[in-house]
Amino acid sequence: MSASKVDPSTAHLALPFFDDAHRELARGLLPWAAAQDVDERDDRAACRDWVKRLGNGGWLRYCVPAAFGGALEKLDSRALVLLRETLAFHSPLADFAFAMQGLGSGAITLAGNASQQAEYLSAVARGDKIAAFALSEPEAGSDVGAMAMQAVDTGTAWRLDGAKTWISNGGIADFYCVFAKTDPNGGTRGITAFIVDADAKGLDTSERIEVMAPHPLATLRFGACDVPHGAQLGELNGGFKLAMRTLDIFRASVAAAALGMARRALSEAIAHAKSRRMFGQTLADFQLTQAKLGDMAALVDSAALLTYRAAWMRDEGERTGKPFGDYTAAAAMAKMCATENAQRVIDMAVQMHGGSGVQVGMKVESLYRDIRALRIYEGATEVQQLIIGKSVLRG
Incomplete structure (x- = not known):
């Protein structure tokens, strides 16, 4: 089944x-x-x-x-x-x-x-x-302030020089929301956002990045890439706050993606346990199997509650026009727990499938590869831990 x-x-x-x-x-x-x-x-x-x-x-x-x-x-x-x-x-x-x-x-x-x-x-x-979102650089991932890409006003245009990497939809996107330093000494307060069309002269999107779970990723290279002044997105030097606001909206949804994968792994494990026969009974008849399924279900539901709470808190804040609790910490908890729990659930599903669990073409095998990146992108687990820890210390 x-x-x-x-x-x-x-x-x-x-x-x-x-x-x-x-x-x-x-x-x-x-x-x-x-x-x-x-x-x-x-x-x-x-x-x-x-x-x-x-x-x-x-x-x-x-x-x-x-x-x-x-x-x-x-x-x-x-x-x-x-x-x-x-x-x-x-x-x-x-x-x-x-x-x-x-x-x-x-x-x-x-x-x-x-x-x-x-x-x-x-x-x-x-x-x-x-669409694509181009923030990360070879030496600036979690540390956005270390961004090296420059945008210089030539008087007639903004000239972009530098590189972005690990860009999702790189090479297939029609446009990129790109973040660059407009004040080289400004740190996070010297970043501005721009909309760059894929056919912009001076933009090379051909350098693909191959990863364990296939996704379209690329390194973008900007060499004297001129975009009109009208391509500036938001306030001058307001790019860091804009990037963080954008990520804040979607951070709880990263948790939801992990949750969906975990639910699928649990469904696959249940179906396999009910149909796989050994020693005169099904795998589901063994108490050890039941205990593992119980662990998996609890991990899924705990992640779900944190995920739904974070999304609800963000929407309530939007509805009322004022922060509803510490949404940033709630979203960090959801992202951290959902991705880490999903990794554990999927690993247990693979183990329950035995040898077939690592066979290419099996759903649990592809989920095992798919889930791994979610613990890293849009803020690695370690970054989420820091966000939560600082929130706890603030009380």
């Missing part, structure tokens, strides 16, 4: 974190996601396919506000969480494609002027333009 077409439980939709709009979203998404069949052997072609399908299905409308073709008045963290959890359950690459449309255009939603929003956001919602 395979869990390949089994939907995750909808029991969590009854929790008070969600309202009727979220429940309607989830119930519509579940059958749609289960019905998709995408050839993912070529990750770049598959991502393009997923973006088009997600756009045609109306799901990318949750990545932008209603004023530009979005489904809701403003970006809603709980909607993003439900979407990413369900997509990741069925296909981590589908989740990736969806998430990058939101993250890659999020800075334009938050800080773009009217013409920038009109040009890019509606196209993102339709799936007509693929």
Whole structure:
């Protein structure tokens, strides 16, 4: 018995974190996601396919506000969480494609002027333009202030020089939200954001990065890449705060992606335990198996509650116009626990499958590779620990 077409439980939709709009979203998404069949052997072609399908299905409308073709008045963290959890359950690459449309255009939603929003956001919602977020550099990952890429005002344009790396959708994106130093001595207070179209002269996106779970990643190289003054995104030297605000919206959704993968691993483990026979009984009849499944279920549910709480806190803060508790710490807890718990759940699912668990083509084998990066990107577990620890010390 395979869990390949089994939907995750909808029991969590009854929790008070969600309202009727979220429940309607989830119930519509579940059958749609289960019905998709995408050839993912070529990750770049598959991502393009997923973006088009997600756009045609109306799901990318949750990545932008209603004023530009979005489904809701403003970006809603709980909607993003439900979407990413369900997509990741069925296909981590589908989740990736969806998430990058939101993250890659999020800075334009938050800080773009009217013409920038009109040009890019509606196209993102339709799936007509693929978005990317270019922040990390070879020597500036978690330490954003160490950014070396420069943007110099030549009088007629902004000239960008430097490199960005580990850029998701690198090489297939239609535009990049790029962060560069406009004050070389300003640290995090000297960074400005720019929108750079993929066909900009002086931008080379050809250097691919191959990773253990195929995703379209690339190093971007900017050599005297001139963009018009109108490409500046948000305030001069306000790029660091803009990047952090963008990441804050999506951090809880990273936890949701891990949660979706963990739910899928648990479903695969249950299906395998019920069908695998040994010593005259099924694997599920052994108490040790039941204990492992109990551990896995508890890890999944604890991660779910932290994830839903963080998304709800962010949305409540948006609704009331003032911070609702320490959302940053709550999002860090969700991201840390969901990704670490998912790694443990998937590892136990692989172990429960025995030899077949490491066979290429088995779902638990691909999940084992897929989950590993989530403990690193958008703030590694160690960074989340620091955020939480500082919050605790502040009281």
